[in-house]
Amino acid sequence: MSAVLRDPSAWWAAAAAQGHAMLQQAWAAAGEGLGPENHADGSALTLAPVYPAPGVEAVLITLPPPQAPTECHYIALVRAAGQPPRYFVAERGIEGEGGAQRAYWAEWAHAPGGGIMRIRGADLPAVSPEAFVAAVAAVCNAAPPGPQAPPWQGVRPNTPAKMNRVGLFLGAGCFSLVLLGLGFGGCLLYQEEGRGLHVPDTEVASVAVEPDKPFKIQFVWDGTGYAFNNIWLVVDEGTTSGASFKVKGNVSCSRDRRAESVDRSLTGYGAHDVERKGGSGFSGWFYLMDEYERSSSRPIECSGVIAPSTGAWTKARIVVTQRQRPSDWFAQ
Incomplete structure (x- = not known):
């Protein structure tokens, strides 16, 4: 693409x-x-x-x-x-x-x-x-717009102009409704297509993680419809090596998902909210995977092992956030 x-x-x-x-x-x-x-x-x-x-x-x-x-x-x-x-x-x-x-x-x-x-x-x-x-x-190959009405010719000569205040008020009211509809439709379009799905959001679960040590995290999606449950590595205190930081590992979730290999870097598409802290220090969010699930009271468990391949961290967490589009709300 x-x-x-x-x-x-x-x-x-x-x-x-x-x-x-x-x-x-x-x-x-x-x-x-x-x-x-x-x-x-x-x-x-x-x-x-x-x-x-x-x-x-x-x-x-x-x-x-x-x-x-x-x-x-x-x-x-x-x-x-x-x-x-x-x-x-x-x-x-x-x-x-x-x-x-x-x-x-x-x-x-x-x-x-x-x-x-x-x-x-x-x-x-x-x-x-x-x-x-x-x-x-x-x-x-959609059809072009239909024929337009002829241009308005203005008031006829020698005809006094009259203002219909009722029509003016009704027209203003209708125009306001149109603007409201356009605003609502634009908001829906943004929520469905324009707003990123894999971006940091409110945390619903968090667990500390150490390099090369297995982790497990449990969470529940019990809202309405479906949701993207995004799994993140959040490095709160990290250091780069030669201005670079990379992590590799494997992550899997409990609902019939096989383990996925992850390979993320400080400059890749999966890095978000990166903050440089002077010298080689930094913090940032690294998108690992998502679990797209229907609402249920049954816990979802994700586990895996992850470690830096370039650079290091002294404090990091595995975090879960959740995000929906309007279509996910109504999906059956």
Whole structure:
């Protein structure tokens, strides 16, 4: 996604001749730093041109079958006539009644204020490349706005202007309601797509951790719907080595999740709220993993071993925070 969004047109042009090589390079780069148990076999990745609708062309990438919600079935780079290519994914949804498989489309795009945002779309009628490509082609090939009303010609000559105060008040009231609706909708959109999921938040559980010594932490998600239970290493007192700090280890949680290898650094995407304390000292939060779970009174237990591979700490904790999107609140 990062490579495509940097220059969608260039990636599109290169994909025709070098698509499979580019795909394998991107797959290998995405897996750097992960242990063998967390590598999915990318040897069968496919990339093919498709033409889902008149004036719309796409490059469809088929990924290994997703194992958990929000992992992707497919990727599509879609271009409609006169528009730059757009980046879509088909994500696995939470299973429906009777274990029925669900999927929905989402788009990754540049945010208006800078950065990248994910826009969640509608559920797909079927978990298939045909249904996915048809849905995103419709989004890219949406009909233009309908004809506009003719411009207002002003007051007729020699006709005295009259002010209808009732209409003015009703118009002002309606406009206020529109503004309120837009504000509420914008807030929901921000909570769903703009607000980061893996950022430090209120602590719900914490336990001290020492290098290379096993830790365990228990917590409960008993709110409404689903939540992201984020697992963090919080270094309260740490020191760098050569201006660098890195940690490695394995973390697993109790609800049918296998151990995951973690490899985080002071300058990587998983580092947050880093505070330099003079010399080589620092403090900071390091995102390890999350446990996306439905509300339950049953405790969740996470355990593992983690240690610095570069630098050191004298005081650190494993911390759990919880975060929801509006869709997680209503998810069943």
